[in-house]
Amino acid sequence: MARKETMTPRERWLxxxxxxxxxxxxxxxWATGEATxxxxxxxxxxxxxxxxxxxxIDAPVTVGPRYAGPALAAGENEYGIKHVTADYGGxxxxxxxVSPLAGFTSVDDIEAGYTWPNADWxxxxxxxxxxxxxxxxxxxxxGSEPFLxxxxxxxxxxxxxxxxxxxxxxxxxxxxLFDLAYENTRRIYEAAGGRVDISYxxxxxxxxxxxxxxxxxxxxxLLPRMKRMIDLAHEAGVYVFHHNxxxxxxxxPDMIEAGIxxxxxxxxxxxxxxxxxxxxxxxxxxxxxxxxxNQYTLPFGTVEEVRREVxxxxxxxxxxxxxxxAPCHNIQAVSPAENIVAMYETGYEEGWR
Numbered sequence: 118m119a120r121k122e123t124m125t126p127r128e129r130w131l132x133x134x135x136x137x138x139x140x141x142x143x144x145x146x147w148a149t150g151e152a153t154x155x156x157x158x159x160x161x162x163x164x165x166x167x168x169x170x171x172x173x174i175d176a177p178v179t180v181g182p183r184y185a186g187p188a189l190a191a192g193e194n195e196y197g198i199k200h201v202t203a204d205y206g207g208x209x210x211x212x213x214x215v216s217p218l219a220g221f222t223s224v225d226d227i228e229a230g231y232t233w234p235n236a237d238w239x240x241x242x243x244x245x246x247x248x249x250x251x252x253x254x255x256x257x258x259x260g261s262e263p264f265l266x267x268x269x270x271x272x273x274x275x276x277x278x279x280x281x282x283x284x285x286x287x288x289x290x291x292x293x294l295f296d297l298a299y300e301n302t303r304r305i306y307e308a309a310g311g312r313v314d315i316s317y318x319x320x321x322x323x324x325x326x327x328x329x330x331x332x333x334x335x336x337x338x339l340l341p342r343m344k345r346m347i348d349l350a351h352e353a354g355v356y357v358f359h360h361n362x363x364x365x366x367x368x369x370p371d372m373i374e375a376g377i378x379x380x381x382x383x384x385x386x387x388x389x390x391x392x393x394x395x396x397x398x399x400x401x402x403x404x405x406x407x408x409x410x411n412q413y414t415l416p417f418g419t420v421e422e423v424r425r426e427v428x429x430x431x432x433x434x435x436x437x438x439x440x441x442x443a444p445c446h447n448i449q450a451v452s453p454a455e456n457i458v459a460m461y462e463t464g465y466e467e468g469w470r
Contacts, residue, residue, distance in 0.1 A: 120469055125253035126175035130314065133404060133441060134356045134378060142435055142468035143175040144461055145406065145443035151208035151450035152457070159454035172461035178251035180258040180309060182301070186238025195234040198269045207450040216272040224289045233293045236300040244308035257358070258309055259302030260317035261346045263294035264339060280334050287338055295342040299349060306353045315358045316350045318343055318377065323363025326388045335368050340375055347376040358406070362446065364388045366395075373402045382407035382445035383434070392433040405434040407445040409460055415444060416452045420459045427463040431470065442468065 123140045124132065132139040146169070148156070153165055162168045169176060186195055193199045197217035202209050221227045248256055267290055268276040279287045306313055320339055322328050328335070350357050359377035361368075366389035369380070380403045385392045392408065408430045409415060414422055427442065434440040442464040448457060 122173075127253055127255040127314065129175055130177070130255040130441070133438065134315075136438060138438060140469070142431065142464065142470075143441050144173065144464045144468070145441055146174045146176040147444055147446060148448035148457075149208055149450060152448045152452060155450060156454050156457050160458070172458065173465045174461060175254070177255040177257040177315065178247070180244050180247040180251070180256055180313070181305060182239035182241045182308075183243060184238065185240040186234060195238060196266060196270050197231070213269045213272075216270055216275075218270045218290070219272045219275060221286075222283075224285055227286070227289065234297060236297060236304060239301065239304075241304050241308040244305060245310060248309050248312045255314045256309065256312050257315045257317060258313040259298075259305040259350070259355070260319065260358070261295060261298035261302070261343070262317070262319040262321075262360075263291055263298060263342070264320050266294055267291060277329070280330065280338065284338075291338060291342060295345065299346060302346065302349060306355070311354070313353065313355050315356045315379070316346075317360060318346045318350065318357050319360035321360075321362045322368060323361060323365035323384075323387065325363060327364050328367055329363075332367055332371070336371060340371060343372075344375045351376060359403075364390055366390060369395075369399060373399060377403060379404045379406050379441075381443070382411075384410070384412070384445050386410055386412055392430070396434055396436065400434075400437070400439055404439045404441065406441040407443045408434055408440075409442065409444045411445050411448065411452075415448060415456050415460070418456065420455055423456045423459040424463045427460055428467055431464075431467055435468075435470065 120141070126143065129139045129141070129143040133143060157165060157168055160168055160171065162171065184195060189195065192201065198213055199215035200211040201214040203212040218227060218231060221230065267287070271279060302316060322330055322335060347357050356378040357376060358379040358381060359372060360381045361372070362382065363384055364387040383395065383405050384390055385408055395405070409426060414426050430440065430442065444460070
């Protein structure tokens with residue numbers, strides 16, 4: 118039986134976020150450039166926009182400022198982090214090659230020898246036009262993920278050691294990074310004229326089996342600062358989209374108490390992240406986003422396994438509402454295009470409950 122859509126992608130998202138019933142479950146898209154190119158070619162589409170139309174994907178449009186600060190060296194960003202392209206055969210990622218604060222041993226040294234970027238280094242004038250061009254799609258803008266940046270400016274191993282050995286450096290740097298994220302987000306909201314729907318307040322805290330930081334460290338270094346970002350979003354009428362990879366169940370009650378609205382990516386194959394338990398214990402408090410497995414099902418499963426997983430997610434996470442279909446993180450180039458298509462076709466066929 119042919120279905121008739123009665124909502125725009127933005128209306129669909131806002132219905133789910135507001136605990137109302139949409140015409141169908143919305144669907145989001147996350148993928149690497151290589152995976153996207155493969156999907157576009159497989160479908161014989163002109164571009165990703167045509168793929169979205171044909172597969173009924175409701176992906177948000179992200180808006181933000183343009184960098185307009187001091188000139189940067191080749192391969193360097195505004196934090197002084199230098200990247201190199203790492204080719205893994207089926208594609209490439211940008212990896213950190215130089216961490217500008219790696220050699221510093223005190224807050225005084227950093228204050229004397231490092232220049233922090235500030236919001237005046239960015240041009241927000243193009244945001245209004247980007248919002249207008251987004252049309253009927255939801256808008257994502259602002260937010261924060263400062264510990265990710267901290268790991269890049271200090272070096273990943275040093276950043277984790279700092280939590281124990283140099284907490285004063287962590288507090289100092291995170292204050293700087295969160296202050297920039299706060300002011301950047303505030304200016305984005307202002308430039309967007311009240312049209313931002315979701316902000317990405319994120320940190321990767323989990324591994325496959327457990328947290329990578331202790332709950333105490335999360336509560337000391339991250340939660341108070343993340344709460345400030347969450348409050349800013351809510352004051353502007355924006356929903357908080359919380360990305361947090363891996364086995365994070367231990368810290369979920371704290372994140373929910375801080376005010377997150379959406380939990381992504383729901384890596385249910387990780388320890389403690391079983392879908393039934395998450396829905397039972399937290400389904401009345403957060404919207405689930407993602408949960409189509411990107412470790413086995415999408416890259417290595419059959420089309421039928423993909424279809425079954427989408428239907429299971431709808432039945433478990435989508436029971437009574439509160440679910441947005443998406444891969445749990447970026448689809449990789451190794452994933453067969455037919456599996457990607459199966460995910461969205463099944464979501465569209467079965468998501469009218």
